[in-house]
Structure formats: structure tokens, C-alpha cells
Amino acid sequence: MNGAESLVHTLIACGIDTVFANPGTSEMHFVAALDRIPGITCVLCLDETVASGAADAFWRVNRRPAATLLHCGPGLGNALANLHNARRGRSGIVNIVGDQATYHRPLDAPLTADTEGWARSISGFLRTATSAATVGRDAADAVAAACTGTIATLILPADTAWTEGGVIGAPQPVGARPVPAAATIAAVADVLRSGEPAMLLMGGRTLNDATLRAASAIVAGTGAKMLAEVFNARMERGQGRPPIERIPYPIDAAIASLAGIKHLILVEAKTPVGFFAYPGKPGPLAPADCAIHVLAPIDQDGSAAIAALQAELGVAPVEIAVTPKPAPDTGAIAPEAVASSLAALLPADSVIIDEGISFGRGFSRFTHGAAPHTWMQVPGGAIGGGLPMAIGAGVALAGTGRRVVAIQADGSAMYSIAALWTAARRQLDITFVILANRKYAILLHEYAGVGANPGRTAMDMLDLGNPDLDFVKLAEGMGVAGAQAADMKALNALLAASFERTGPFLIELLTI
Amino acid sequence: MNGAESLVHTLIACGIDTVFANPGTSEMHFVAALDRIPGITCVLCLDETVASGAADAFWRVNRRPAATLLHCGPGLGNALANLHNARRGRSGIVNIVGDQATYHRPLDAPLTADTEGWARSISGFLRTATSAATVGRDAADAVAAACTGTIATLILPADTAWTEGGVIGAPQPVGARPVPAAATIAAVADVLRSGEPAMLLMGGRTLNDATLRAASAIVAGTGAKMLAEVFNARMERGQGRPPIERIPYPIDAAIASLAGIKHLILVEAKTPVGFFAYPGKPGPLAPADCAIHVLAPIDQDGSAAIAALQAELGVAPVEIAVTPKPAPDTGAIAPEAVASSLAALLPADSVIIDEGISFGRGFSRFTHGAAPHTWMQVPGGAIGGGLPMAIGAGVALAGTGRRVVAIQADGSAMYSIAALWTAARRQLDITFVILANRKYAILLHEYAGVGANPGRTAMDMLDLGNPDLDFVKLAEGMGVAGAQAADMKALNALLAASFERTGPFLIELLTI
Incomplete structure (x- = not known):
């Protein structure tokens, strides 16, 4: 050996x-x-x-x-x-x-x-x-x-x-993650009982149905708020599950989401900071007079901590309102419309991979009424994560009948477009939805923040037109069938059809 | 500011x-x-x-x-x-x-x-x-x-x-590269005069017409040999220029190319070693009893050193034989045939970007008769250099009428396929020739060296078929026109046509 x-x-x-x-x-x-x-x-x-x-x-x-x-x-x-x-x-x-x-x-x-x-x-x-x-x-x-x-x-x-002489290594036991100490639970319970404005900031593995039900009970019973981190590795969402909003990405909205909070309680979350610094704006998102409490650090079991906290507080479970499932939207192409159609048509137990960047940023807000599903973002913000993640999810779900839906901005798709070939080779059940606005829209927004209109040189670096990318041809070049959607009706039909078939399919949605 | x-x-x-x-x-x-x-x-x-x-x-x-x-x-x-x-x-x-x-x-x-x-x-x-x-x-x-x-x-x-308060930096003088000392020249001349088997190993910026003429004179006058490094950043080649072969890539051929040499003289080159180690084979390519002499280290002016060495030795210039230009080959698709057609049709002063990997490895040997041109390889061996390099060369040559020809293996093309879009946007004068053998042929060869026939799992990792990549569609998806060539006649016609037009064109050559 x-x-x-x-x-x-x-x-x-x-x-x-x-x-x-x-x-x-x-x-x-x-x-x-x-x-x-x-x-x-x-x-x-x-x-x-x-x-x-x-x-x-x-x-x-x-x-x-x-x-x-x-x-x-x-x-x-x-x-x-x-x-x-x-x-x-x-x-x-x-x-x-x-x-x-x-x-x-x-x-x-x-x-x-x-x-x-x-x-x-x-x-x-x-x-x-x-x-x-x-x-x-x-x-x-x-x-x-x-x-x-x-x-x-x-x-x-x-x-x-x-070289010969290999020796098989013995598998090692992997312990469960530590559970926060009772004293930590008690201290956070005291904070919540104080009545001062408080917020649970949920991250890591806590964004699951049971933990969010417990957190919802705590919120209802104490008057605290709760939010999830801006980008999350995995959220269990959809109809009948407790909804949770995320800290917004844009800096002003992010700061506003934490305004007035006196106690921020971290549950497998990090102290929230701006994704980038901006001149004259603070780096930390919480108010300067806000105390930070760590209920569970990122390597401990925040779900157990939340369950213990609910017990410590003695707050009763709450009923989770069932968000109605929207109908497929047939109006103009817009983020809310696309999200509504997605929510209407999404098969149960799908996994959504979200690298929707600017056009797709608001999708999660309008999809609480979708069938139960898993939502995955790009936690590190490095561009090009979406399509590869879709491959990994597709491989993990192969044979289960569960579908992957990759919500993918066009600019970031091009960092890892070769992923499509692996979807074709392994006939992974993935629907790729390319949001083709034919520009780096997030950068145009940031450029506006610099206080100038982009001239030709700047537009040369921020615009993806000239020539337009044809994602259907790119997909076909790698063995993935695809089609373009120029209106919501076409999108709805293509989404529905892709959810009925096996194997990958790519939809290029013209959002310009 | x-x-x-x-x-x-x-x-x-x-x-x-x-x-x-x-x-x-x-x-x-x-x-x-x-x-x-x-x-x-x-x-x-x-x-x-x-x-x-x-x-x-x-x-x-x-x-x-x-x-x-x-x-x-x-x-x-x-x-x-x-x-x-x-x-x-x-x-x-x-x-x-x-x-x-x-x-x-x-x-x-x-x-x-x-x-x-x-x-x-x-x-x-x-x-x-x-x-x-x-x-x-x-x-x-x-x-x-x-x-x-x-x-x-x-x-x-x-x-x-x-932040305000920027201060423009003053340009700094950039000195010429040092010229090797006279004593170094004299010592190497003594080695060459000894009559013992010697070889000049040429690298860096020495692979130009004037330096290779001087090196050819030294070789002719002393009986020494000369070779270039296995991968070179830039070689000036073609009809009328002094030809120089490179150290072969395969380990056995590489060792054989240096067999019997007692003195290896490095001219902006490194001591040659195998690209990888192989069981039971030496790492250094030169024989164990071969002395290594540094005429010019990689950061000095090897061309000046070679000129000085020619003068020191007093060897006369030699006439460089003019390699006949081959005719376009119309036989079966094979490396020598493709190289011959390329040599026949290549416009003068073109820049060839060579990431041809296995199928393209022998091209340089059969293109000495081409019109004078520049040949660039991937010196570090990191896959995916070819298409990006073609973009950089195309931008550097924009407006000069000089053409870039990218000889590109299919597997490595997929590491940086998004390069095509920039060629389209800037209408760069690049002919992309994709050598589509639909496998990682270099790895199949290496696998054979491991001594086993690849089973299904290995082939899953070494074969690029299922599905076949369609490079014409990929190119069109990024705004680059292209066509497939399934025989030499089609290749010849497409090469000739691409050299007549402006802007990029992609040829997918089926080499299977």
C-alpha cells in the first residue's frame, strides 16, 4: 500500500x-x-x-x-x-x-x-x-x-x-459543539428582562426552524427584536417557518436596522460591521452606546443556547403566521415580481443559491410564502461563489429529487462560468437563473456614492454591454440547455418547465 | 487632489x-x-x-x-x-x-x-x-x-x-541591467576553449535575433551546443532567424538532451530540473559530473554577455540557413501538419501565444520556416495562462496591424475562457486556435507512467467528453465569431481568412 x-x-x-x-x-x-x-x-x-x-x-x-x-x-x-x-x-x-x-x-x-x-x-x-x-x-x-x-x-x-509503506489513519471522534454555560444564559436573560431595547443577531447554524421558533418566542415574550447577519451560509425558510429579516447590505440601511438598540445579543454571529468603510460613516453598525453580549460564539451551539434561553425566560411558543404563497407575477420585470414568481413556483425542499448581487438582493424578502426551502448566500463576499456552490449542492442532493435554484448575477457568473459543464456532465437538477442587467450594477451604485457621473473610462469598467453576453449560448457550449426570458410570462413558463424536468437548465432573464 | x-x-x-x-x-x-x-x-x-x-x-x-x-x-x-x-x-x-x-x-x-x-x-x-x-x-x-x-x-x-492631500510621486530612474564582469566572460571562454563537451543554456531575454546569431557563432566556433529553457517568456523566431531548440518537457527526453555535457553555461537561465519529480529519476537534468557555469544570472544582461563572449573567443559570424517555408498541409490532422499550416500562413511579425500543452508541444519545431514572429509560452506552468496572455498581447499590439495567434489546448482554455469577451469588446486582432482533443491528454500520458490503465473513476477525472465542449458557441456567447475545423483543409481556410480580417476569430480544431 x-x-x-x-x-x-x-x-x-x-x-x-x-x-x-x-x-x-x-x-x-x-x-x-x-x-x-x-x-x-x-x-x-x-x-x-x-x-x-x-x-x-x-x-x-x-x-x-x-x-x-x-x-x-x-x-x-x-x-x-x-x-x-x-x-x-x-x-x-x-x-x-x-x-x-x-x-x-x-x-x-x-x-x-x-x-x-x-x-x-x-x-x-x-x-x-x-x-x-x-x-x-x-x-x-x-x-x-x-x-x-x-x-x-x-x-x-x-x-x-x-512511496510504499502507507498506513491507514484511524478515524477520530468528533465532539459536539460546546453549549454555552448556564451563567451566560442567565446573564443574557437578565439583559432581556431589563426591558431596554435589545436585539438577537442570529448567524451560523441557528437559522433553522426550531431555533427560529424559540427565538420568535423570546422576541414575542420580551419585546426584543431579531435579525440575521447580512450574508448567511444557510437559512431554512419558506411557508410555515419563522421568517427573519437580514441586516441590509447598503451601509445606511444597515445602520438604520440597528438604530436605538441598547443590547445586541450575538448568537453564532459576529459583531456587525459595514461590508466596506465609507467616508464619514461608522464601521461598526450598532450604535456607539450599544452593549454587545455573546450568547454563543461562532464555534458553540447557538441553537442549544436559544433553547436554553427560552426555557430560562419561561416564554411561551408563538404561532408562526403562514405567509400566503404569491401567484406568478405577469407584470414588468422587477425584483419583487421575479421573487414572487419564484416563490409561487418553487418546489418544496429546494435549495436556493443566492449570488443575485444587486437585482437579486431583495428576493428573500418576497419569498417567505414559498414552499419550505433552504437559502444559501456567499458569506465572504468574494465574487463568483454562486455557480460553483450550485454544483456542490446539486451533487449533495443527487438522487433525492430536490432541486437547486441558482439565482445568479451576470457579472459574477463570469468568474466561474465553467461550472455549467459539471452540471451537464453529472446531469444535476439545477435551474440557473442568470439576472442579466449587462452591467456591474452594484458598482454603478457605489460609483454614484463617490459623487460623480461615470464618464467613458469609468463606464468601460462598469458596463458589461458591448458585446452583450449570451448566456444561453455559453450554457449550450457546455452542454446545458437554456433559454432567454424577456418578460415575466416567459420566465414563469421556463421556471415551471425547468422544475418538471431532470438535469440542469439555464434561464437568462433580461432585467435591463 | x-x-x-x-x-x-x-x-x-x-x-x-x-x-x-x-x-x-x-x-x-x-x-x-x-x-x-x-x-x-x-x-x-x-x-x-x-x-x-x-x-x-x-x-x-x-x-x-x-x-x-x-x-x-x-x-x-x-x-x-x-x-x-x-x-x-x-x-x-x-x-x-x-x-x-x-x-x-x-x-x-x-x-x-x-x-x-x-x-x-x-x-x-x-x-x-x-x-x-x-x-x-x-x-x-x-x-x-x-x-x-x-x-x-x-x-x-x-x-x-x-483622502485629500495626495502628492504626485516623482518617476525614478531605472538603470540598465548589469553586464557580467570581464573575468566571468574570460572564465567561460576558457571553458569553451577546453574542447570538453559544453552547452549554452539560453533563457530570459537572450532569445532574440542578435544574441542567437552571436551564440550560433560561438557554437560553430567552439563545438559547443546550445538549447533554450523548456518554457520561455519570449522567443524571436522564424525564417532567417537563428533556430534554437528547447529542452524537451518529457523527463526522459529532457535528460537525454543534456547527456554527455561536461559544462553547462547558463545565460539568463536557471539550472535545469525536471518539471516534476518521477520515481527513480533524477531531479537535475544535467549529468551528475557536469559543471554549471553562470555566464549571466537571470537579472543581468545575458545578451551583452554573449556578445562579449563572442568577441573574447574571436569566433566569426555564421550564416544562418533559411528554413524553407512549408506549404499548408492537407493530410490528416496531426501536430506536424497543423504546425506546417501555421508556418505556411502566419503573417509576418505575429505573436504566438503557446498554451498548446500536449498536442501543441511540438509546434515550435516545425515552424522555423514561418515568417519572422514572436513565440511566448507559459513559463510557470500554471494552467490557464494562454487566453489571458493573448488579450495582453492583443492590447499591446492594438493598431499596429500585427496579429496574435493563440495556440490553446481545450482543457486549459476553460480556466480563463472569459478572456474571449475582452477580445470581442476591444476587437483585438487575435486568432484563437483551440486544440480540442476533448481530454486532459497530458494527464492521460502521465497516468500511463503510473503503470495502470485508467478505470472509470480515473477517466472521470481525465476525460473532457460527456458532454463535449462547443468552443464556437462559447466564443459566440462572448461576441467572438468562430468556426469548427474537422480537417486540415478547413483549418487552412479558416486560418487564412482570420489573418485577413480585423478583430478576433476562434477556430475549434478537432484533434481527436
């Missing part, structure tokens, strides 16, 4: 069954081991941007890690943006990064790069394997780390893969 | 006239300054992979730097692979990387990443601006560094751009 074989056996023993792969020469022995040892589904992605974003969404759906297979430092480099997003969303991923053989690396061959240096800041676990005998143990350590919701990067020098 | 304006004025004063841009929110003040202050052409690229590879090729054509505009850490992350290639090719680039405001960064907003850490290893110059008053000076320092053939990364916190 060589190192690569011990690595594959270890990954399987530790519960890894999916690898999002973009292999290269230095990983051929690992590829050969994956070929010889059954048990892992290998999903080819045409670049590492796709592989990494897919692994992120796989975690979010399954709450267990997939692996990636990346080729040397530059392959890892291509993955960094989506690994950044995964880190911000606290996803668990096992990166296997092939690299130069241990004795070859000092020769500084052309492809040699700073693999460890690039991996460091996005990895909660980082190790470079040193021998075939220990790479199995390294892999077990990596999976155990990933299972806690962090990125584990194992750099695999080629000789640690091809 | 704010910091951003001082930055733009400084860049212009220092000779920067082109920015390959993919801006984001934190760069809006810089975008506004570019808009207000004329003098810089801003080329929008749909992702940072394209922007960085384009800047690399711009340097190679012009030997002066362009700037990139990248958005925060993740944007830089997307650029790392092609910046790795640029570093290996010793290209000068000025990266302007927007980032969180200095006072906002400690708040760890979602998009905050390890920008400096990711930039460090690819940057010969790295600085984070600290104030509007000093960012102009920072930019002048960055341009001066880039002009020496290194990557200069200036991280631009948003407040250093928007």
Missing part, C-alpha cells in the same frame, strides 16, 4: 465520499488510488474555483465535509476566493493539494510556489505530509478538523503519495 | 498607460480618478485571471509594465496563478490591489483576507499604502521596481485613495 492508497482508505474510513477534483501531474498516484479503491465519487471540475465552491456548498447541505483535489500552489491560488467564502461561512472542507516531491521542491522547478503560505490564512488546519507512512494519519487529522467546520488543507508532496 | 488622483498622476508620469482592470467597491475612488484624469487605457477583464495574464503578456511584448486593478484579497487570489507565471517569466507588472480602509481592516469585515500574505511570494516589491500623502511615492517606487522585471504589488486601502 503506497501513501496515496493509505490516504484514500483513510478518507473513506473517515466518512469522505465525494471529491471535487481538478487534478494535475503531481496528483496522478492519488488519482490512481482513487481509481483502484472504490468508495469515493470523483466530480471533475474544470477549474479550482468550481471545485472549492462546490465543496463549500456540499458541506452546507450535508454538514459533513467533501474533499477537493487541487494541483500545486497555482491550483490552490485559483481556489482561494471560494475558500475565503467557505471560511467565512464556517464550512468544513478537506483540501488535498498535490505538490512537488519533498526532495524536488528545493530545486525550485517552474511550478513550485508558496503553497503553504497561500493556504495558511484560509485553513484552520494546515499540514504538509512528510512521508507515506504518516500521510494516512495526516488525513485522519484533517478530516477530524474539517468536521468541526473549518478548512483543513493537507499538502501532498508527490513522493508521499507514491 | 486625493490619494487616488495622486496615484493616477504618478502612474502616468512613470509611463504606465494601460490598466487591466477588474474593479470592486473598495476601488471606486481609484476608478473615479482614472475617469477624471486622461492618459490611461482601462481594459476591463471579466475576472482577475484574465487581468493578470494580460498584464504579463503586455510586458513581454513591450518590455514595460502595465498595471492591474484587483479587488481585495480574493481578487488577488484569482490572479495568483498567472502572477506565478509572470514571476517565472520575469515580467514586470504593477498590481494595484484595493483593500479595506486602514481603520476598517481591524474590524474583520467579511471580505477581509490575507492580502499581503497572498501577495508576498509572487511580488518582488510589496507595500501597503498607509496614507494619501504617501501613496504617490509608493506608486513611483512600485513602477520603478516593476521596470526591472518583477511584480510590484501596491495594496491600496480605500481611505488612502479617497
Whole structure:
């Protein structure tokens, strides 16, 4: 058994069954081991941007890690943006990064790069394997780390893969996340009993039905408010589930959403700050005199904390009003109309991947009446996460009959458009909805904030017209059927038809 | 004048006239300054992979730097692979990387990443601006560094751009590269006079007509051999110019090419090593008993050194045989046939961008008879460099009537396919030739070296069929006209037609 074989056996023993792969020469022995040892589904992605974003969404759906297979430092480099997003969303991923053989690396061959240096800041676990005998143990350590919701990067020098003497690593127990101490619960309960303006800020894994019911009871019983973070890894939403609004993205609205709050209670959430700084505006979103209380830090069990808090406060459950399901909208194309049609037609238990950027920003507000569904955003704000995430969710849901709906802005789609090919190859049940406004609308808005009208040079950098992108052709070029929708009626028909079929379909919605 | 304006004025004063841009929110003040202050052409690229590879090729054509505009850490992350290639090719680039405001960064907003850490290893110059008053000076320092053939990364916190008090930085003198000492020339001359088997290994900027003529004279006069490095940033080639072969890529052929050599003389080249390690094969390519002599290290003027060496040796110029121009090949599709047709039809003074990987690997050998042209490879081996480089070369040559021919493997094309859109927008005179073998052929070859036939799992990761990519549709989706060629006659006709037109054209050549 060589190192690569011990690595594959270890990954399987530790519960890894999916690898999002973009292999290269230095990983051929690992590829050969994956070929010889059954048990892992290998999903080819045409670049590492796709592989990494897919692994992120796989975690979010399954709450267990997939692996990636990346080729040397530059392959890892291509993955960094989506690994950044995964880190911000606290996803668990096992990166296997092939690299130069241990004795070859000092020769500084052309492809040699700073693999460890690039991996460091996005990895909660980082190790470079040193021998075939220990790479199995390294892999077990990596999976155990990933299972806690962090990125584990194992750099695999080629000789640690091809050398004989591999030893299968033993799976390690993964403990449950800690539950906040009773004293913490009691202290927050006291804050809520004070009657001063308070808000629960919900993040992490707390945006599920049971926890939001408990939080809703606390809100109803104490007069506190609640909001979710601006971008969230996963929200369980839809008809009959407790609705929760998010902190708005635009800076002024974000600040206004927290105005008057004296106590902000963080539940697997971070102290909220502006996505960017703006001249003359504060960085922290909460008022200066607002006290910050941590009910559950991001690595603890906020859902258990909220349940305990409800019990401590003795507040009764509340009935969750059922938002009516809207009808498909047949008016002009506008964000609310598109969201309404989506809500009307969405199959139950769908997963929505939301990289809708500006046009899609308000969709969540108008989709509470949709059938129950899961909503995933891009927590790190790195552009290009949406399409790869759709792939990962599609792979995670393959065979379940559940559909993925990727709400995708056009500009950001082009950072990872090669994702479509993997959807075609694996016939993933994904409806891609490209919101084609043919510009970087978010940047035009920000540019307006700078206080000038864009001239020709600025428009050269903010406008996507000249030439227009044709997403239907791009999709067909990668084996995904698609069609353009220029009005709501066409959109409604295409959405409905895509939800009836199997496999991927792309709708280019002209929102200009 | 704010910091951003001082930055733009400084860049212009220092000779920067082109920015390959993919801006984001934190760069809006810089975008506004570019808009207000004329003098810089801003080329929008749909992702940072394209922007960085384009800047690399711009340097190679012009030997002066362009700037990139990248958005925060993740944007830089997307650029790392092609910046790795640029570093290996010793290209000068000025990266302007927007980032969180200095006072906002400690708040760890979602998009905050390890920008400096990711930039460090690819940057010969790295600085984070600290104030509007000093960012102009920072930019002048960055341009001066880039002009020496290194990557200069200036991280631009948003407040250093928007704050008033900018001061234009003074352009700095850029010295010529050092010329090797006379004693070094004399020592190498002694080696060559010894009559022992010797070889000149030519790299860097030495692969030009004058230097190769001098090197050819040395070779003829001393009995030494000469080769170029395996991957080269820029070679001046074609009919009437001195031909030079490269060290082959496959490990066994690479070792064989240096067999028997007792003295290897490096001329802006590195000690040659295998691209990867292989079990049981040496890392260094030269024989164990071969002495390594450095005529000119990579940062010195190897062309001057070769000229001095010719004078020191007193060897006479040699006549360069004129390789006959082949006729367009009309036989079966094969590497030699495609190369012959290319050589037959290529317009004079074209720039060939070579990311032909396996099918295209032998093209250079069969194109010595082409009209004089420039040949550029991917020196760092990071996949996806080709199409972005074609954009940069196309921008550098805009208006000159010179054509770019991008010889592009299909698998690696998909890492940066969004480059096509910029070719369409700017109507760059580029002929893209996609070598569509519908597999990762280089990896199948490497897999065979592992000693096994690929099973279904391995083929899932090495085969690009199911579904086939349709590059003509992909091109049309981005506004680039294209056509498929299934035989040599069609290829010849399409090549000839593309060389007659202006603007981009894509040919998908079915090489399966």
C-alpha cells in the first residue's frame, strides 16, 4: 500500500465520499488510488474555483465535509476566493493539494510556489505530509478538523503519495459543539428582562426552524427584536417557518436596522460591521452606546443556547403566521415580481443559491410564502461563489429529487462560468437563473456614492454591454440547455418547465 | 487632489498607460480618478485571471509594465496563478490591489483576507499604502521596481485613495541591467576553449535575433551546443532567424538532451530540473559530473554577455540557413501538419501565444520556416495562462496591424475562457486556435507512467467528453465569431481568412 492508497482508505474510513477534483501531474498516484479503491465519487471540475465552491456548498447541505483535489500552489491560488467564502461561512472542507516531491521542491522547478503560505490564512488546519507512512494519519487529522467546520488543507508532496509503506489513519471522534454555560444564559436573560431595547443577531447554524421558533418566542415574550447577519451560509425558510429579516447590505440601511438598540445579543454571529468603510460613516453598525453580549460564539451551539434561553425566560411558543404563497407575477420585470414568481413556483425542499448581487438582493424578502426551502448566500463576499456552490449542492442532493435554484448575477457568473459543464456532465437538477442587467450594477451604485457621473473610462469598467453576453449560448457550449426570458410570462413558463424536468437548465432573464 | 488622483498622476508620469482592470467597491475612488484624469487605457477583464495574464503578456511584448486593478484579497487570489507565471517569466507588472480602509481592516469585515500574505511570494516589491500623502511615492517606487522585471504589488486601502492631500510621486530612474564582469566572460571562454563537451543554456531575454546569431557563432566556433529553457517568456523566431531548440518537457527526453555535457553555461537561465519529480529519476537534468557555469544570472544582461563572449573567443559570424517555408498541409490532422499550416500562413511579425500543452508541444519545431514572429509560452506552468496572455498581447499590439495567434489546448482554455469577451469588446486582432482533443491528454500520458490503465473513476477525472465542449458557441456567447475545423483543409481556410480580417476569430480544431 503506497501513501496515496493509505490516504484514500483513510478518507473513506473517515466518512469522505465525494471529491471535487481538478487534478494535475503531481496528483496522478492519488488519482490512481482513487481509481483502484472504490468508495469515493470523483466530480471533475474544470477549474479550482468550481471545485472549492462546490465543496463549500456540499458541506452546507450535508454538514459533513467533501474533499477537493487541487494541483500545486497555482491550483490552490485559483481556489482561494471560494475558500475565503467557505471560511467565512464556517464550512468544513478537506483540501488535498498535490505538490512537488519533498526532495524536488528545493530545486525550485517552474511550478513550485508558496503553497503553504497561500493556504495558511484560509485553513484552520494546515499540514504538509512528510512521508507515506504518516500521510494516512495526516488525513485522519484533517478530516477530524474539517468536521468541526473549518478548512483543513493537507499538502501532498508527490513522493508521499507514491512511496510504499502507507498506513491507514484511524478515524477520530468528533465532539459536539460546546453549549454555552448556564451563567451566560442567565446573564443574557437578565439583559432581556431589563426591558431596554435589545436585539438577537442570529448567524451560523441557528437559522433553522426550531431555533427560529424559540427565538420568535423570546422576541414575542420580551419585546426584543431579531435579525440575521447580512450574508448567511444557510437559512431554512419558506411557508410555515419563522421568517427573519437580514441586516441590509447598503451601509445606511444597515445602520438604520440597528438604530436605538441598547443590547445586541450575538448568537453564532459576529459583531456587525459595514461590508466596506465609507467616508464619514461608522464601521461598526450598532450604535456607539450599544452593549454587545455573546450568547454563543461562532464555534458553540447557538441553537442549544436559544433553547436554553427560552426555557430560562419561561416564554411561551408563538404561532408562526403562514405567509400566503404569491401567484406568478405577469407584470414588468422587477425584483419583487421575479421573487414572487419564484416563490409561487418553487418546489418544496429546494435549495436556493443566492449570488443575485444587486437585482437579486431583495428576493428573500418576497419569498417567505414559498414552499419550505433552504437559502444559501456567499458569506465572504468574494465574487463568483454562486455557480460553483450550485454544483456542490446539486451533487449533495443527487438522487433525492430536490432541486437547486441558482439565482445568479451576470457579472459574477463570469468568474466561474465553467461550472455549467459539471452540471451537464453529472446531469444535476439545477435551474440557473442568470439576472442579466449587462452591467456591474452594484458598482454603478457605489460609483454614484463617490459623487460623480461615470464618464467613458469609468463606464468601460462598469458596463458589461458591448458585446452583450449570451448566456444561453455559453450554457449550450457546455452542454446545458437554456433559454432567454424577456418578460415575466416567459420566465414563469421556463421556471415551471425547468422544475418538471431532470438535469440542469439555464434561464437568462433580461432585467435591463 | 486625493490619494487616488495622486496615484493616477504618478502612474502616468512613470509611463504606465494601460490598466487591466477588474474593479470592486473598495476601488471606486481609484476608478473615479482614472475617469477624471486622461492618459490611461482601462481594459476591463471579466475576472482577475484574465487581468493578470494580460498584464504579463503586455510586458513581454513591450518590455514595460502595465498595471492591474484587483479587488481585495480574493481578487488577488484569482490572479495568483498567472502572477506565478509572470514571476517565472520575469515580467514586470504593477498590481494595484484595493483593500479595506486602514481603520476598517481591524474590524474583520467579511471580505477581509490575507492580502499581503497572498501577495508576498509572487511580488518582488510589496507595500501597503498607509496614507494619501504617501501613496504617490509608493506608486513611483512600485513602477520603478516593476521596470526591472518583477511584480510590484501596491495594496491600496480605500481611505488612502479617497483622502485629500495626495502628492504626485516623482518617476525614478531605472538603470540598465548589469553586464557580467570581464573575468566571468574570460572564465567561460576558457571553458569553451577546453574542447570538453559544453552547452549554452539560453533563457530570459537572450532569445532574440542578435544574441542567437552571436551564440550560433560561438557554437560553430567552439563545438559547443546550445538549447533554450523548456518554457520561455519570449522567443524571436522564424525564417532567417537563428533556430534554437528547447529542452524537451518529457523527463526522459529532457535528460537525454543534456547527456554527455561536461559544462553547462547558463545565460539568463536557471539550472535545469525536471518539471516534476518521477520515481527513480533524477531531479537535475544535467549529468551528475557536469559543471554549471553562470555566464549571466537571470537579472543581468545575458545578451551583452554573449556578445562579449563572442568577441573574447574571436569566433566569426555564421550564416544562418533559411528554413524553407512549408506549404499548408492537407493530410490528416496531426501536430506536424497543423504546425506546417501555421508556418505556411502566419503573417509576418505575429505573436504566438503557446498554451498548446500536449498536442501543441511540438509546434515550435516545425515552424522555423514561418515568417519572422514572436513565440511566448507559459513559463510557470500554471494552467490557464494562454487566453489571458493573448488579450495582453492583443492590447499591446492594438493598431499596429500585427496579429496574435493563440495556440490553446481545450482543457486549459476553460480556466480563463472569459478572456474571449475582452477580445470581442476591444476587437483585438487575435486568432484563437483551440486544440480540442476533448481530454486532459497530458494527464492521460502521465497516468500511463503510473503503470495502470485508467478505470472509470480515473477517466472521470481525465476525460473532457460527456458532454463535449462547443468552443464556437462559447466564443459566440462572448461576441467572438468562430468556426469548427474537422480537417486540415478547413483549418487552412479558416486560418487564412482570420489573418485577413480585423478583430478576433476562434477556430475549434478537432484533434481527436
